[in-house]
Amino acid sequence: MNRELLTFPKGGIHPPEHKEISEHLQIERMPIPAEVDILLQQHFGAPCSPLVKKKDIVNEGDVIGTVSAGLGASVHASVTGTVKNIGTSPHPTSVKAPSITILTDTQAQPRTYGPADWKAMPRDEMLSRIKEAGIVGIGGAGFPTHVKLAPPPAAKVDTLLLNGAECEPYLTTDHRLMLESPGDVVGGASIILRILGINECKIGIEANKPAAIDAMEKAVKEASSNGQRISVVPLKVKYPQGSEKQLIQSLTGRKVPGFGLPFDVSVIVQNVGTAKAVYDAVCLAKPLYEKVVTISGKGISRPANLLVRIGTRLKDIVEYLGGTKNGLAKVVMGGPMMGFAIPTLDVPVMKTTSGVLFLTEDEIDLSPHGHCIRCGWCLDACPMGLSPNEIGVYVEAGRAEDTSQFGLFECFECGCCAFVCPARRPLVQFIRLAKMKAKK
Amino acid sequence: MNSETRQAIWNVSVSPHIRRGVSVERIMWTVSASLMPPLILSVFIFGIQTLLITFVSVASCVAAEAVSQKLLHRPVTIRDGSAVVTGLLLAYIVPPGVPFWMPILGAVMSIYVAKHLLGGIGFNIFNPALIGRAFLVATFPVAMTSAWLIPIRDLSIFKYVGSGVDAVSTATPLYVLKHYGMAGLTERFGSTLKMYGDFFLGWQPGSIGETSALFLILGGLYLLYKGYITWHVPVSIIVTAGFLTWVFGGERYFTGDPILSVISGGLILGAIYMATDYVTSPTQPSAKLIFGAGIGVLTVLIRLKGGYPEGICYAILLMNPLAPALETWFRPKRFAPPKGAMK
Numbered sequence: 001m002n003r004e005l006l007t008f009p010k011g012g013i014h015p016p017e018h019k020e021i022s023e024h025l026q027i028e029r030m031p032i033p034a035e036v037d038i039l040l041q042q043h044f045g046a047p048c049s050p051l052v053k054k055k056d057i058v059n060e061g062d063v064i065g066t067v068s069a070g071l072g073a074s075v076h077a078s079v080t081g082t083v084k085n086i087g088t089s090p091h092p093t094s095v096k097a098p099s100i101t102i103l104t105d106t107q108a109q110p111r112t113y114g115p116a117d118w119k120a121m122p123r124d125e126m127l128s129r130i131k132e133a134g135i136v137g138i139g140g141a142g143f144p145t146h147v148k149l150a151p152p153p154a155a156k157v158d159t160l161l162l163n164g165a166e167c168e169p170y171l172t173t174d175h176r177l178m179l180e181s182p183g184d185v186v187g188g189a190s191i192i193l194r195i196l197g198i199n200e201c202k203i204g205i206e207a208n209k210p211a212a213i214d215a216m217e218k219a220v221k222e223a224s225s226n227g228q229r230i231s232v233v234p235l236k237v238k239y240p241q242g243s244e245k246q247l248i249q250s251l252t253g254r255k256v257p258g259f260g261l262p263f264d265v266s267v268i269v270q271n272v273g274t275a276k277a278v279y280d281a282v283c284l285a286k287p288l289y290e291k292v293v294t295i296s297g298k299g300i301s302r303p304a305n306l307l308v309r310i311g312t313r314l315k316d317i318v319e320y321l322g323g324t325k326n327g328l329a330k331v332v333m334g335g336p337m338m339g340f341a342i343p344t345l346d347v348p349v350m351k352t353t354s355g356v357l358f359l360t361e362d363e364i365d366l367s368p369h370g371h372c373i374r375c376g377w378c379l380d381a382c383p384m385g386l387s388p389n390e391i392g393v394y395v396e397a398g399r400a401e402d403t404s405q406f407g408l409f410e411c412f413e414c415g416c417c418a419f420v421c422p423a424r425r426p427l428v429q430f431i432r433l434a435k436m437k438a439k440k
Numbered sequence: 441m442n443s444e445t446r447q448a449i450w451n452v453s454v455s456p457h458i459r460r461g462v463s464v465e466r467i468m469w470t471v472s473a474s475l476m477p478p479l480i481l482s483v484f485i486f487g488i489q490t491l492l493i494t495f496v497s498v499a500s501c502v503a504a505e506a507v508s509q510k511l512l513h514r515p516v517t518i519r520d521g522s523a524v525v526t527g528l529l530l531a532y533i534v535p536p537g538v539p540f541w542m543p544i545l546g547a548v549m550s551i552y553v554a555k556h557l558l559g560g561i562g563f564n565i566f567n568p569a570l571i572g573r574a575f576l577v578a579t580f581p582v583a584m585t586s587a588w589l590i591p592i593r594d595l596s597i598f599k600y601v602g603s604g605v606d607a608v609s610t611a612t613p614l615y616v617l618k619h620y621g622m623a624g625l626t627e628r629f630g631s632t633l634k635m636y637g638d639f640f641l642g643w644q645p646g647s648i649g650e651t652s653a654l655f656l657i658l659g660g661l662y663l664l665y666k667g668y669i670t671w672h673v674p675v676s677i678i679v680t681a682g683f684l685t686w687v688f689g690g691e692r693y694f695t696g697d698p699i700l701s702v703i704s705g706g707l708i709l710g711a712i713y714m715a716t717d718y719v720t721s722p723t724q725p726s727a728k729l730i731f732g733a734g735i736g737v738l739t740v741l742i743r744l745k746g747g748y749p750e751g752i753c754y755a756i757l758l759m760n761p762l763a764p765a766l767e768t769w770f771r772p773k774r775f776a777p778p779k780g781a782m783k
């Protein structure tokens with residue numbers, strides 16, 4: 001492959017990829033656990049209100065929580081069984097969050113879905129299927145997809161971008177999905193193009209996944225085009241290639257202004273996993289209640305790319321994979337650059353969970369931080385052109401309110417700055433503190 | 441599963457959870473290592489006492505760091521290696537004929553006053569080693585400006601041990617050039633070509649670690665390759681100083697000797713190792729070019745109009761306080777700041 005690789009020009013880093021741990025492992029279906037905890041908020045917007053009561057019988061795929069007003073996406077029972085409790089569960093980012101616990105009926109038959117001919121389906125029908133299936137942007141903050149795919153008419157979207165960059169180290173979920181179900185991903189892209197009424201789609205994939213690039217190119221060729229122009233674009237391996245603004249710049253050269261949205265530059269970005277979920281929703285009428293999750297790191301006995309039911313507790317996953325190993329020092333939900341360290345394995349898998357990393361002491365660096373030595377490396381690494389060093393110094397000096405001059409609110413917490421800092425300064429932590437203080 | 445006992449020790453700090461692994465310690469020890477070749481060479485040029493002076497300087501800088509931090513009730517960070525770098529650089533910019541105890545005073549000045557009284561690493565305005573040297577020049581003007589040794593041509597590295605300063609002092613090339621012209625210089629150091637060759641390798645009178653342009657440049661290239669420094673400041677200093685010397689340094693315009701101006705008087709050591717100090721120089725490329733050009737201009741001005749042939753030390757000290765301003769004027773280019781927001 002001698003094509004010139006596209007990339008974004010400013011900043012970025014090259015962390016060790018560690019994809020070798022799990023990239024060759026086929027997606028494996030984990031047996032259904034005895035209990036699941038379905039969090040009522042797995043998306044950007046308002047939390048769902050439960051539609052079921054304690055002791056109700058629910059079937060796999062039933063809607064059990066929904067948002068009546070405002071932005072949101074429904075949640076579904078991921079197993080057939082009995083509602084055991086409507087209470088709270090540990091949440092990866094907040095301490096506890098409302099959830100519905102379901103006791104699995106081990107005798108239940110798995111639900112099956114037959115394909116429908118989506119090519120004849122009207123646009124509104126497709127959108128309502130996506131809404132009913134509770135699809136959210138599973139690569140990021142969980143923005144409800146049916147809302148994203150109905151942009152205001154003034155937006156004039158001309159291109160759909162599919163994000164297959166998977167630039168976070170360790171994670172191989174999207175990689176396996178593109179390798180094993182490329183047709184579904186491309187089908188999802190086709191559906192989204194139809195909904196948006198446009199024909200142009202670019203699928204950006206980092207060049208460290210040549211097999212996935214080949215598989216996707218083949219799938220694009222096999223799909224009937226119907227006038228749609230879908231292309232696979234290999235991207236340079238550089239973190240954060242998969243961040244929305246950077247990906248848009250790499251693929252189209254357009255720059256989303258600060259506080260702006262992709263609409264502002266006439267594009268819509270969807271993760272490849274979301275495209276697959278859209279395909280399942282529209283074509284099979286299957287709700288989003290299963291998720292491929294990369295389980296990796298040196299602290300887990302057996303790494304895997306697991307297809308699990310949403311609501312599966314991490315401790316059940318760990319048990320299934322043979323336990324953790326000595327030296328485990330940190331458990332991270334998501335990638336090592338932007339994921340959240342969690343204090344307990346009672347946390348359940350959510351729609352947006354891309355991976356769970358079990359990191360040992362030699363994979364992380366827990367030494368204390370020192371003063372900023374003004375090397376400027378964080379300035380070179382920041383893809384947004386911000387000044388994290390200054391923000392850090394200001395926060396330590398108790399002047400968090402004065403940091404917006406350095407672009408505080410344009411920071412999307414990619415962590416490049418803290419990754420390169422030789423003084424090991426917790427720059428993202430300083431930035432979060434500054435954001436909290438500066439808002440008030 | 442004993443997750444209950446384990447979770448207590450799990451670390452839940454904020455992302456990112458991995459780091460590049462290049463720490464301040466790694467940088468400082470690499471810089472120190474890259475400074476070893478000129479030190480070893482200095483033994484063959486000026487004799488074994490260069491090692492002794494350097495050892496005293498490094499040891500007293502490290503000790504001064506520990507004591508300063510204890511006195512000021514701050515965590516002791518001598519293991520980060522920054523005091524070792526200061527100690528090496530301080531030794532490299534004193535004449536090889538000074539008494540061995542002299543760097544002790546310089547070290548106290550460098551580390552306690554110039555570094556820790558101003559807030560410790562990251563907050564000092566001036567390059568600590570250069571402050572140490574400036575202090576020594578003010579306190580011991582004779583030794584610091586005349587204890588130069590004639591380079592040794594054979595392997596008698598014990599030649600100068602025990603001999604007094606007066607007995608062995610000579611003059612530095614830039615001093616000779618200033619007072620006796622090019623003719624005086626070739627009379628003392630041989631034909632132009634041979635002289636340039638000797639000087640470039642390091643065989644010229646000068647401070648302990650500043651004489652070998654070759655080894656200093658090799659060290660600088662290594663740091664460049666590691667990504668620990670960038671080319672902007674050194675190149676900008678060298679080009680500016682060389683050019684201005686060529687224009688104004690001769691008896692008529694455009695007859696100065698740019699090569700000599702660059703390979704002697706500590707210009708290379710200052711350009712590569714002192715002016716690139718993170719704390720006291722700006723971070724952005726354009727600011728670095730201006731910073732370097734300023735040092736180049738001031739160096740030539742001091743050399744031609746002032747009394748110090750090694751003007752670069754003062755030139756850097758004069759530019760140091762401008763670094764924060766340059767840092768404020770030159771910010772990184774924002775990706776796409778919101779419309780109407782502060783720039």
Ligand code: SF4
Pocket residue numbers: 381382383384385386387388410411412413414415416417418427428431
């Ligand atoms: S976390 Fe924020 S400040 Fe740091 S590199 Fe990323 S965008 Fe820049």
Ligand code: SF4
Pocket residue numbers: 371372373374375376377378379388389392417420421422423424425427
């Ligand atoms: S990388 Fe760290 S030490 Fe260097 S300027 Fe940024 S905050 Fe300071």
